Amino acid sequence: MATTAEEAACTPVPIKRDRFNPCAVIPYGLDIDAIYQSMVEFTDFLGFINTQLNSKGVQRFESMLMPANFSSMVGEFIIATIPKYCKTLAKNKYHNGHPDLLPEGRYPGDSVQHEQEGIEVKASRYLRGWQGHNAEDCWLMVFCFVASRGSDLAKGIAPRPFAFKRVYLGQIVKADWIFSGRKEGSRRTITASVTQSGYEKMTRNWIYSDDDVDAVEEAAEPPEEASE
Numbered sequence: 418m419a420t421t422a423e424e425a426a427c428t429p430v431p432i433k434r435d436r437f438n439p440c441a442v443i444p445y446g447l448d449i450d451a452i453y454q455s456m457v458e459f460t461d462f463l464g465f466i467n468t469q470l471n472s473k474g475v476q477r478f479e480s481m482l483m484p485a486n487f488s489s490m491v492g493e494f495i496i497a498t499i500p501k502y503c504k505t506l507a508k509n510k511y512h513n514g515h516p517d518l519l520p521e522g523r524y525p526g527d528s529v530q531h532e533q534e535g536i537e538v539k540a541s542r543y544l545r546g547w548q549g550h551n552a553e554d555c556w557l558m559v560f561c562f563v564a565s566r567g568s569d570l571a572k573g574i575a576p577r578p579f580a581f582k583r584v585y586l587g588q589i590v591k592a593d594w595i596f597s598g599r600k601e602g603s604r605r606t607i608t609a610s611v612t613q614s615g616y617e618k619m620t621r622n623w624i625y626s627d628d629d630v631d632a633v634e635e636a637a638e639p640p641e642e643a644s645e
Contacts, residue, residue: 422576426565427467427477429460430580433627441624443586444556445520445536446505452624455498456560456581459491463579479564479579484542487564491540492517495560499538509535516555536586544583545616548608553594557611558586559619563630580630587619 437449467477479487496517500507506518507527516535519527523534533554540560541547547559561583565576593615611619 423477424471426576426578427471428464429578430627430630432456432460432581432625433629436627437625438623441586442622443624444588445518447499447503447518447536449624451499451502452584454502455495456584456625458498458501459494460579460581462494476567477565477576480567480569482567484566488540488542491560491562492538495540496538506536515553545611547611549594554590556586556588557615557619558584558624560584580627581625582627582630583623584625585619585622586624587615587622589615589618593618 432453434453437453439449441449443449443452463478470477470481475481482490496508499518500521505521507521509515509517509519510526510528511530514529515531516533516537518538519529519532519535521527524532536556536558537549537553538558538560539547539549540562542562542564544561547557560581563577563580563582565574565579569576589611593612594609595612
């Protein structure tokens with residue numbers, strides 16, 4: 418039986434070890450191998466889940482969830498997985514604490530509400546305009562990816578496998594953020610966006626780049642995806 422496009426899209430694009438930047442500056446003992454292993458673990462996880470869903474006639478995970486929820490899930494998976502391969506970092510156990518990854522043992526119980534030491538992690542479908550709820554001095558690492566949306570079918574967009582496109586890392590400061598307003602009557606949370614200066618810091622210190630992956634949305638994040 419021929420493989421359908423939906424079935425083919427269940428298997429993420431493999432992570433390419435030779436697409437990492439050996440010159441990237443990475444703090445707190447984190448290295449390329451740990452980042453690579455966490456990305457591979459996520460694609461293995463998603464491929465397994467999607468294959469099982471497809472066998473039951475259920476749409477893929479990335480098509481099922483709201484876009485911002487899926488992006489959040491990608492980020493949370495990476496945050497939880499990196500400490501498995503990097504013993505100098507720990508997940509921040511404080512609910513909604515900042516940053517997401519802390520120097521292991523620096524804070525009691527690896528739990529802190531707000532500190533500058535550590536790495537904040539985001540995952541996004543977008544290559545710039547990343548958003549957060551606060552303007553922070555921090556190391557920021559962003560995993561940019563391609564993935565289907567639940568609205569694709571209605572728009573005539575063919576199923577496409579999940580793929581990591583870029584990983585960026587930079588040490589940004591409050592001046593590298595700008596707060597986004599909201600229209601009268603809007604209920605969305607006011608957010609801060611990374612400015613051009615922050616974007617340049619991030620992209621100069623790129624960690625992963627796969628130009629074989631296309632169809633990434635180049636624009637800044639729209640308001641409805643501010644939680645990404």
